[in-house]
Amino acid sequence: MTDPFREAQPEKPAPKAVISRVSLYLRQLENLQRFGHKTISSSQLGSLLGINDAQVRKDLAHFGPFGHPGIGYQIEELIPILRGILGIDRVWKTALIGLGNLGRALLRYRGFRGRGFQVIALFDTDPKKIGQTHAGLTVHSLQELPTVAAELGIQLAILTVPAEVAQAVADLAITSGIQGILNFAPAPLNLPETTALVSVDLSTQLEQLAYKVLTAHAGQIPPHE
Amino acid sequence: MTDPFREAQPEKPAPKAVISRVSLYLRQLENLQRFGHKTISSSQLGSLLGINDAQVRKDLAHFGPFGHPGIGYQIEELIPILRGILGIDRVWKTALIGLGNLGRALLRYRGFRGRGFQVIALFDTDPKKIGQTHAGLTVHSLQELPTVAAELGIQLAILTVPAEVAQAVADLAITSGIQGILNFAPAPLNLPETTALVSVDLSTQLEQLAYKVLTAHAGQIPPHE
Known part of the structure; x- marks a missing residue:
């Protein structure tokens, strides 16, 4: 067989x-x-x-x-x-780092689960956010990332942190054993080749929309997505 | 010249x-x-x-x-x-519809401005949200979309509404004269060919990440983004 x-x-x-x-x-x-x-x-x-x-x-x-x-x-x-x-036929144990507006929004995004991305731990540096509960998970201090990641076997991290701290947070994620990063911070990351990186590029999507409106405007209508 | x-x-x-x-x-x-x-x-x-x-x-x-x-x-x-x-060398007058978690997060996203997408009006259906101020803009009732869109010359709409109402909201945007829609609702939209549509597909990004981790795991390391 x-x-x-x-x-x-x-x-x-x-x-x-x-x-x-x-x-x-x-x-x-x-x-x-x-x-x-x-x-x-x-x-x-x-x-x-x-x-x-x-x-x-x-x-x-x-x-x-x-x-x-x-x-x-x-x-x-x-x-x-x-x-x-594609590797979405399995469960990926995922941490979400950065419980700002975008991080909290993504926690509710249904698509993660459908693609096997199971968020099992939350991290932030803001003392007001640490200890809060979102989607049934308690927010840890970022300092605890190495120990929590090892304990839970976290494989991936979703980064929803400010641009200026994104590189430092990514570095910590890597030393914590995380193998892949989904980066929403509007900052380029410099990572070792052994870490998978995908940056979510809303800019490209905006460009596609602008182009479509522009050509539709000129009586030239590109097909829909 | x-x-x-x-x-x-x-x-x-x-x-x-x-x-x-x-x-x-x-x-x-x-x-x-x-x-x-x-x-x-x-x-x-x-x-x-x-x-x-x-x-x-x-x-x-x-x-x-x-x-x-x-x-x-x-x-x-x-x-x-x-x-x-691409058409990002100009200013696009944009409405953001849906002031939930994702909508409020996107209001703070810097990339929109860099690509010429200027959010100049906000809309929601929730009476608790209507009248609130976010990023210096007052939230209008969705019913006001046709009049406000005409008055301000709104060209584009960012849809951050629940999947089940996305089609109805898109239809209203189109009858309000909006030429292009950036759809974040996890729902396919059926629009006339004269309306530009881009749907932001976080699923694809997740798949790319899963694939990269998978191949890196097998000692086969794909290049970074």
């Missing part, structure tokens, strides 16, 4: 652009499944994203032979494979 | 994937400028993003001949051109 997830593991990491497109494919497939679709061809999937069919086939072929000649991709089969490739 | 921004205007909208990469190019160029770089070749710019040099040249050639043979791109020259292409 073959395990499709194991088969799907690439020999070496796929290029970043491929992984970004895998996320887009997954999102489209989840939408299609919601609307009751069972199969999709590479050209249909590509056309939903403005990508040509050869690119779709090439991207997915990085991970294994998933297409069925004459049928296309089986949506129900492909979704768990892509979730496995 | 030629106006490089006018020259840079494409005949028809570039494909969405190109525009996404223009954002990425701009971010890299801004970083390079911060570190004092003056020029960059297409292969250097591509390598920062895991894209090949031919793709970089092809993408930018959509908008005009910006490269200098033997030198590459002049960073100082290219940044304002790309900002012009």
Whole structure:
């Protein structure tokens, strides 16, 4: 018996652009499944994203032979494979650092849980916030990060701290054994190569919107997301 | 005398994937400028993003001949051109709808102003929130959106409302003359083609992080953002 997830593991990491497109494919497939679709061809999937069919086939072929000649991709089969490739088929023990406005908002964001990101500890440096309870969790002092992270086996950290302290907080997270950081602070972070970093870039999203309005304005209407 | 921004205007909208990469190019160029770089070749710019040099040249050639043979791109020259292409070289009058946790957090987000998104009006349906002041602006009742939008010439709306009301609020924004929506509600929106829509997809960002940690774990370390 073959395990499709194991088969799907690439020999070496796929290029970043491929992984970004895998996320887009997954999102489209989840939408299609919601609307009751069972199969999709590479050209249909590509056309939903403005990508040509050869690119779709090439991207997915990085991970294994998933297409069925004459049928296309089986949506129900492909979704768990892509979730496995991306690593969102498991639970990631996550700390949220910085209980400001954005941190508290993200605690309520439903998408984290759906992607396996389970926030199990909160940290702040503000004496007024330490000891408070949010979403059933008590806010620890940031100084306790190394001991709490070791005790609970925390793997990831969401950083919602001011830009000026982001680097120092990230450094502490790394020495506490945290393997990946989702950075919402509007500051570039300089991290060792062994730490995964994703910075949430609201600027890019704003640029996409400005461009769309601009072109719609000129009577040139780009397609929706 | 030629106006490089006018020259840079494409005949028809570039494909969405190109525009996404223009954002990425701009971010890299801004970083390079911060570190004092003056020029960059297409292969250097591509390598920062895991894209090949031919793709970089092809993408930018959509908008005009910006490269200098033997030198590459002049960073100082290219940044304002790309900002012009994306439409972030001007002020966009923006309403923020939904003063919950996420809405209030975004009001403080510095990136909006840097991209020309000026929030000039706030709206909510909660009687307790209407009349409150945040960031120097008074919260209006959502019912006032059509009149306030017309009066102030509001062009864009940031939607930070619960998923279940997102479609109705978006519909009201459109009948109020709003041309573009930045949707943070975890709900797909069905909008007329004349309205620009960008949905901020935290899920994709989470997937990228999970993938990076997963591959770093296997001794396979993908490059940073």
